[in-house]
Amino acid sequence: MQNQLKPINSSDGQFQDGNPYTGALGTVVTSEWLNGVQSAVQSTQRELLKLLQDSKQDPDSNRDDQLLQAIRNIAWGGNSKPTTLAGYGIVVASQAEAETGTDNSKAMTPLRVEQALNAAGLSGYAKNITSGSLQTVRPNGLYHVDSSLVSGTPDKSNGMLLTNFLSDKWGSQVYWMWGGATYEQRLENGNWQPWIKLLKNGQQSTLADYGITDGASKTDLQKAINDLVAGAPGALNTLQELAAALGNDQNFAATITNQLAGKAGKATTLAGYGISDAQTKTQSDARYFQRLARFTNNGQFTVPDGVTRIYVSGCAGGGGGGGSPSGSSSWMASAGGGGAGVSVLRQDYVVKSGQTLNITIGGAGSGGLGGAANTGGSIGSNGTKGGDTSIAEINLTLAGGGGGMGGNNVGGWGNGSGPGSGGQGMPAGTVGWSGPNSAVCYPGGLGGNSPFGGGGGTVGWSWAGNTSQNGAGFGSGGGGGFAAGLNMPGIAGANGAPGVIFIEW
Structure with a gap:
């Protein structure tokens, strides 16, 4: 059908008469508007003729009820209003279909409903x-x-x-x-x-009449009671006798339990019960509940299930002690001890269960070489720095201890060398000592201590050929080379100790 006809082109969309007295113009009907009217009428006629054709009617100019008849034919199937479901085209179930109840697309009359209920x-x-x-x-x-x-x-x-x-x-x-x-x-x-x-x-009248095969009859109950009593001594074959034997105590079990608890409560230790071969609670906790992992080499640690916090202790590698210079007729000087690596004690960190921690352990610094023997004296070399210890996943980095400085010749009786950087405590990691012009040889500086052990010591020279000592505990520094005798080669510094990591959870 055509769209709605547009209104006439006037100020109010209505036709207007002209008025020569006022000068008002009448509405001009254009061919465009009249053609639109014609097209709209033709479109409506086509729609209505289609409706008549569908109801099997030819247009009759003498009738004014053809459209009504067409609507009745479409709605009712004829000129009169139907009085049955079938008249409206609704399929009714048969008796067989009503009784079997397998069709859900057909209507049911009262008769069919009754037939379905009967079935x-x-x-x-x-x-x-x-x-x-x-x-x-x-x-x-x-x-x-x-x-x-x-x-x-x-x-x-x-x-x-x-x-x-x-x-x-x-x-x-x-x-x-x-x-x-x-x-x-x-x-x-x-x-x-x-x-x-x-x-x-x-x-x-009996259990068997009701199909019950596992119920106890009066005879069964009487036999069970007789069997129970028959095995009891005469003084204990009635409930009254049993009650008397229990002291008529309705809380007999609780009474005995309390008495036993009282007996057990007299001792508070294993030793109190004469037990000497069992672990105490303190010993058991120490063995089974103190959870600790130690790393002295590079490795990995996987956080156990349920653990969200760990405690880390450890240190980096200690520096090596410096080597002393060779002795001369004019001076002797000792070298400085190596410094201890940076340490941490029970520092807590937040972690996740199943997380992998990559652990790097710092190595020990090496001791410096002593100066070669000559009459002029040659300088000893510095000890090397200890390696860093780290756990990248928790942003932990511990710097290695510095190497001790080698003994030097600055004229006269030369000054001793400085300690390795990072040296801790006193006198560990101190400056090597330079002695006076004499045949006595003096010790070098001590290695720096760490929380896990002291630094390497140093001794005075002797004809037996003493040497400086390596770091004794994890992360401690090595001792410095001590002063050599006249025209003797310098004494090498001792090595530091490697680092370590302890993880508790």
């Missing part, structure tokens, strides 16, 4: 079964059974059948024989179980 045995009376097997009876409901015509009955007697199925694999049937017993049969996972007799004929 299910729900309309006030039971449906008769005169053929087939009881195990194929559907749907759920109440039925009269002629046992002479139907198979699958528990007994050849007519009766009433009540079916109740949850699905095609699970359900049950109850069968009441006329004037007889009652039976039940169950469908379990698609398999029918044997009929079970629920009630016998007539009045029920």
Whole structure:
């Protein structure tokens, strides 16, 4: 259909008469607007003629009810209003379809509803079964059974059948024989179980009449009591005698428990009970609950399940002690001791369960070489720096201890060398000592101490050839070379000690 016709082109969209007295002009009807009117009328006529053709009518200029008739034909299928569902084109279910209840697209009349209820045995009376097997009876409901015509009955007697199925694999049937017993049969996972007799004929008077096979009868109970009493001594074969034996204490168990607890409470230690070969709580906690990992080489640590915080102790490698110069006729000087590596004690860090920590252990610094023997004296070399210890994942870096400075010749009796940088404590890591012009040789500087052990010591020269000592504890510095005798080669500095990491959780 064509779109709505536009209004005439005037100030208010209405046709206006002209007024020569006032000079008002009449509305000018253009060919464009008249053509629009013609097109709209033709479009509407085409729509209406299509409606007449669909209702099998030819246009008749003498009639004014053709459109009404067309609408009736479409809505009612004719000139008169239908009085049935079929008159409106609605399909009604047959009796067979109503009874089976398998179609959900057709309408049900009152008669069909009654027929469906009758088929299910729900309309006030039971449906008769005169053929087939009881195990194929559907749907759920109440039925009269002629046992002479139907198979699958528990007994050849007519009766009433009540079916109740949850699905095609699970359900049950109850069968009441006329004037007889009652039976039940169950469908379990698609398999029918044997009929079970629920009630016998007539009045029920025993457990067996109700199908109960594991209940105790009066005879069974009396025998059980007799058997119980028969084994007891005469003084304890009644409840009154047993109560008297228990002191008529209704809380006998609690009384005994409290008495036993009182006995146990007299001692508070293992030794108090004479036990000498068991661990104490303190010993047990120390063995099983103190969790510690130690790393002296590079490695990895995986955070255990449930652990979110660890405690780290450790240190970097200690520096090596400096070497002393060779002795001369004019001077002797000792070298400085190596410094200790930077350390940390039980610093806590937040971690995640399952996280991998990469651990780098700083190596020990090497001692410097002593000066070569000559009459002029030669300088000893510096000790090397200790290696850094680190755990990148928790941003932990510990700097290695500095190497001790070698003994030098600055004229006269030369000054001793400085300690390795990072040396800790006193006198560890101190300056090597330069002695006076004499044949006595003096010790070099001590290595720096760490929390895990002292630095390397140093000794005076002797004809037996003493040497400086390496760092004794993790991260400690090596001792400096001591002064050499006249025209003797310089003494090498001692090595520092490597670093270490301890992780507690």
